[in-house]
Amino acid sequence: SQTIHQWPATLVQPVGSPLSLECTVEGTSNPNLYWYRQAAGRGLQLLFYSVGIGQISSEVPQNLSASRPQDRQFILSSKKLLLSDSGFYLCAWTLRSLGNIQYFGAGTRLSVL
């Protein structure tokens, strides 16, 4: 069966520091991968998605970037964090055969201080 791993679960970082959040999927091949952010009291905002290795689409301009160095690995990064980057970051995956149903990781709570 497929599983998705996201780490770390919680992260506290100072303003201006770099960020690297990692997401991996097991038990499937060539998934579509997604990064979302849920800010306090807000819905789920799609940040990036990827349909294959090295293919990244950005949904909103921001201080973050994403990379997909391997088929089942998706990384969210920042060179310098801002206070507004605080939030709950979620990684998700899907396959076309699943009818657009996305499956989410447990999330990372990022606090930028």
Added chain:
Amino acid sequence: DQQVKQNSPSLSVQEGRISILNCDYTNSMFDYFLWYKKYPAEGPTFLISISSIKDKNEDGRFTVFLNKSAKHLSLHIVPSQPGDSAVYFCAASEKRSSGDKLTFGTGTRLAVRP
């Protein structure tokens, strides 16, 4: 522009009664709709979905209704249980969208009172 809207940020229901969560959308190209349930500090979990060729889909205590002409869908939970207390998100995807993206609503927090 919020293409998927959940206008009720919260809902409180007595255990055993029906919970009705509503969702409206504006994009007529949406053809697939989903409901997710989310507990605090966890990722959303998929509940139920419906294709635009249907107007109802049922799975146990959960039923989703779709009214395409009104661009409205609703999730019914019968009977409601305390364990159903969570935030519920509706989501939609567009025909032939690049990357099979989902657009999410802002969520409705459901509290089921014992």
